[in-house]
Amino acid sequence: MIEDLLAVILISSIFMSGVRRVKLVTRVFIFQSLAIGLIALKLGLDTGKMDYYILGLLTIVTKVIIIPIIINKSLNQLKVNREMDLIVNGFISYILTGIFIMISFGILSSSHDNYIKTGIALFIIGVLLMVARKKAITQMIGFLTFENGIVLFEISLTKMSLVIEAGIVFEGLLLALVMGIMIFHINKTFDSINTDFFENLKE
Amino acid sequence: MQYNLFYVMQSILILVLSPLFMGILKKMKATLRGYKGASIIQPYYDLNKLLKKGRVVSNRSSFITTIGPIVMLATSITTVFFVPVIFTTMQNTIGNLFILIFAFAIIKIFTVLIGLDSSSTFGGMGSSRESFISMMAEPLTLFLLTFLYIETKDFNLFHISFINSNITHYDMAHIIVMVTFIISILAENARIPFDNPETHLELTMMHEAMILDLSGSDLFYVELSSYIKLIVYLVILINGFIPIGIATTFTFSALLIGFLAFVFKLLFCLLGIAVIETTIAKSKLFRSAELFPATISLGIIAITLIYIL
Numbered sequence: 125m126i127e128d129l130l131a132v133i134l135i136s137s138i139f140m141s142g143v144r145r146v147k148l149v150t151r152v153f154i155f156q157s158l159a160i161g162l163i164a165l166k167l168g169l170d171t172g173k174m175d176y177y178i179l180g181l182l183t184i185v186t187k188v189i190i191i192p193i194i195i196n197k198s199l200n201q202l203k204v205n206r207e208m209d210l211i212v213n214g215f216i217s218y219i220l221t222g223i224f225i226m227i228s229f230g231i232l233s234s235s236h237d238n239y240i241k242t243g244i245a246l247f248i249i250g251v252l253l254m255v256a257r258k259k260a261i262t263q264m265i266g267f268l269t270f271e272n273g274i275v276l277f278e279i280s281l282t283k284m285s286l287v288i289e290a291g292i293v294f295e296g297l298l299l300a301l302v303m304g305i306m307i308f309h310i311n312k313t314f315d316s317i318n319t320d321f322f323e324n325l326k327e
Numbered sequence: 328m329q330y331n332l333f334y335v336m337q338s339i340l341i342l343v344l345s346p347l348f349m350g351i352l353k354k355m356k357a358t359l360r361g362y363k364g365a366s367i368i369q370p371y372y373d374l375n376k377l378l379k380k381g382r383v384v385s386n387r388s389s390f391i392t393t394i395g396p397i398v399m400l401a402t403s404i405t406t407v408f409f410v411p412v413i414f415t416t417m418q419n420t421i422g423n424l425f426i427l428i429f430a431f432a433i434i435k436i437f438t439v440l441i442g443l444d445s446s447s448t449f450g451g452m453g454s455s456r457e458s459f460i461s462m463m464a465e466p467l468t469l470f471l472l473t474f475l476y477i478e479t480k481d482f483n484l485f486h487i488s489f490i491n492s493n494i495t496h497y498d499m500a501h502i503i504v505m506v507t508f509i510i511s512i513l514a515e516n517a518r519i520p521f522d523n524p525e526t527h528l529e530l531t532m533m534h535e536a537m538i539l540d541l542s543g544s545d546l547f548y549v550e551l552s553s554y555i556k557l558i559v560y561l562v563i564l565i566n567g568f569i570p571i572g573i574a575t576t577f578t579f580s581a582l583l584i585g586f587l588a589f590v591f592k593l594l595f596c597l598l599g600i601a602v603i604e605t606t607i608a609k610s611k612l613f614r615s616a617e618l619f620p621a622t623i624s625l626g627i628i629a630i631t632l633i634y635i636l
Contacts, residue, residue, distance in 0.1 A: 127496070214617045222625070
């Protein structure tokens with residue numbers, strides 16, 4: 125069951141790295157977050173710890189329901205649908221993601237904990253999305269993927285206090301809210317959400 | 328050796344029922360789109376109508392058009408006998424995966440040659456597109472083969488099915504490869520993200536463009552071979568990757584369970600294809616080619632995982 129969900133996470137992370145349409149990326153992100161939430165709930169069912177239940181519920185509520193609503197709202201305001209000129213194009217980002225996942229699983233091959241490996245793979249894919257895309261909204265989704273990686277990484281650790289877990293989840297929520305407003309203002313100032321135009325800000 | 332007769336019988340079952348399954352697929356699509364649709368035995372009527380007609384061959388075409396369709400049908404009928412359907416054992420000598428893959432390559436190359444042979448514009452266009460797609464689909468198939476070999480240490484599909492039927496819980500790599508194989512099925516059989524099997528619009532068609540010049544009994548051979556090819560691919564998916572419930576002992580109850588499980592899984596796969604075809608639009612040629620790096624990197628990951636874990 126958990127292995128299946130981890131496979132869903134890996135597949136979704138691959139598709140997320142190369143798809144151009146922002147709505148599609150958001151939908152894949154929802155799948156990924158749902159899988160992570162279900163993993164936490166399943167672990168809660170297995171171990172009986174309250175922490176896992178709370179973490180799973182928080183992840184599902186914030187990342188499956190609230191954040192997609194925010195993203196869709198700002199997408200409708202902006203009328204941006206697809207990422208046109210990528211810094212790293214679709215072909216190469218798919219292959220890069222595959223190689224990154226391969227490396228992160230290879231380096232950590234001595235540990236038998238799949239959460240850490242998948243978590244680190246998600247870190248790298250999130251960073252790739254942040255670096256290789258120009259639209260601010262995709263970069264935000266990249267950061268949220270990074271957050272998903274942190275959640276997975278943290279599931280594998282034996283004990284982290286609930287305050288920190290809740291902090292991580294709410295940080296993601298807050299980031300989405302702030303970025304939603306920020307992107308709106310970026311669009312108002314530059315008539316585009318391409319982060320390349322930030323260079324115009326210097327004297 | 329003692330079950331040879333049964334193997335032949337179960338393969339003939341698939342051969343006879345493949346137009347029925349295609350009819351079910353068309354019916355599912357019609358139902359999902361909200362109209363009534365033709366009856367599920369309509370493909371039999373269509374094939375019968377085609378078979379009754381004579382053949383018309385362009386006077387520009389060479390012997391390729393004469394022998395091509397029958398070679399395609401013969402090859403696809405051969406592949407049916409290389410897959411387990413509802414019963415499998417460890418004592419089987421035929422069923423090598425490489426023969427299956429190269430038989431499909433024969434079908435593909437004859438389709439491409441028929442498209443080029445009649446020297447019509449659409450045929451050449453369809454052939455070039457088909458070669459473009461298959462250029463990227465072939466390495467994918469090899470990755471999947473490698474994965475199945477590493478997992479079971481066997482190339483025989485009957486043995487693979489026997490070994491995998493004992494697995495109770497699938498690991499990550501297995502599921503990733505299964506998803507990859509589903510995409511590969513869609514690519515090899517000209518289904519929707521890559522090619523629309525229903526259209527005759529010249530801008531979008533690939534498989535239909537190549538067989539546009541065939542008619543009558545030639546078209547019958549090609550159509551039947553494409554039906555069989557899709558069903559055989561689905562059988563490889565079902566019995567190679569998820570062979571739960573396949574009969575491994577020759578008793579009546581096991582065979583019944585195997586048959587029911589097979590039909591249920593096949594109908595589920597057909598429903599999946601129908602849902603994909605009604606929800607996704609056909610993507611542009613070069614955009615659909617972007618799907619292959621994704622699947623190839625999925626294959627890389629799966630092979631890494633099975634080595635490490």
